[in-house]
Amino acid sequence: METTPYPDRHADLVKRCQAGERRAQYELYQQYVKAMYNVCLRILNHEAEAEDVLQEAFLDAFSHITTFRGQSTFGAWLKQIVVNRAINHLRGRRLVLTDLEGQHYGDDDGPDLADEEPYDEAGVQLEVDRVRRAMHQLPEGYRVVLSLYLFEGYDHEEIGNVLNISETTSRTQYLRGKKRLLELLK
Known part of the structure; x- marks a missing residue:
């Protein structure tokens, strides 16, 4: 029996998706949609854009699922697709980052915000x-x-x-x- 370096609890669903089973795609989508939406939203900061990018990422994932080889978990593979889609979308919005190569800035951690109260x-x-x-x-x-x-x-x-x-x-x-x-x- 062949094992992958990163066992995936969704391996059966992935295999069924690779065989073209739509029900398996729906089940896999349901397993990951909330977490991947949150990834998109954190990057894009816009609900409608996050929803659009998420759908495009899932379409990409399902159309290329035969390339998934199990070298990482399916979730990690999907997350990479989602992050790349979101970053590409930002590039379309002209994300501006200034390259400051060679400049040094100190790491000021600021005040310690840890709460010493019991868990609430x-x-x-x-x-x-x-x-x-x-x-x-x-x-x-x-x-x-x-x-x-x-x-x-x-x-x-x-x-x-x-x-x-x-x-x-x-x-x-x-x-x-x-x-x-x-x-x-x-």
Whole structure:
């Protein structure tokens, strides 16, 4: 029995999709639609555009599902398609990132915002909503780099490759974005 380096709990659905089974596509879509929509929304910051890009990404994924070889999980493969689609959409909106190669900026972590109170789920949700609103207020370049780094787990080299900017520019956008986000949260 052949095993893949990254076992995927959706392997059966993927195989059924590769065989052209529409019901399997629907089931796989249902499994991933919410998470992938959130990825799109964090990058694009616009609900209707996120919905459109998400649908295009799923169409891409299902039309190219025969190329999926199981070298990563299906979710990771799909997420890469979604992120690439969202970034390409941003490029269409003319995402502006200034290349600051060679310039050095310090990492000011700002104040420690850790709460020492006991866990309060309602309070945590209020904080999450507050951070989400602040993220929406950031300039697009800062928001995209912060989202890719903090929420999607990309490193600065990967962000640079995806956005076609230098690693230094990614780091600078991240630091400036983080500083601006902390200012908005004060």
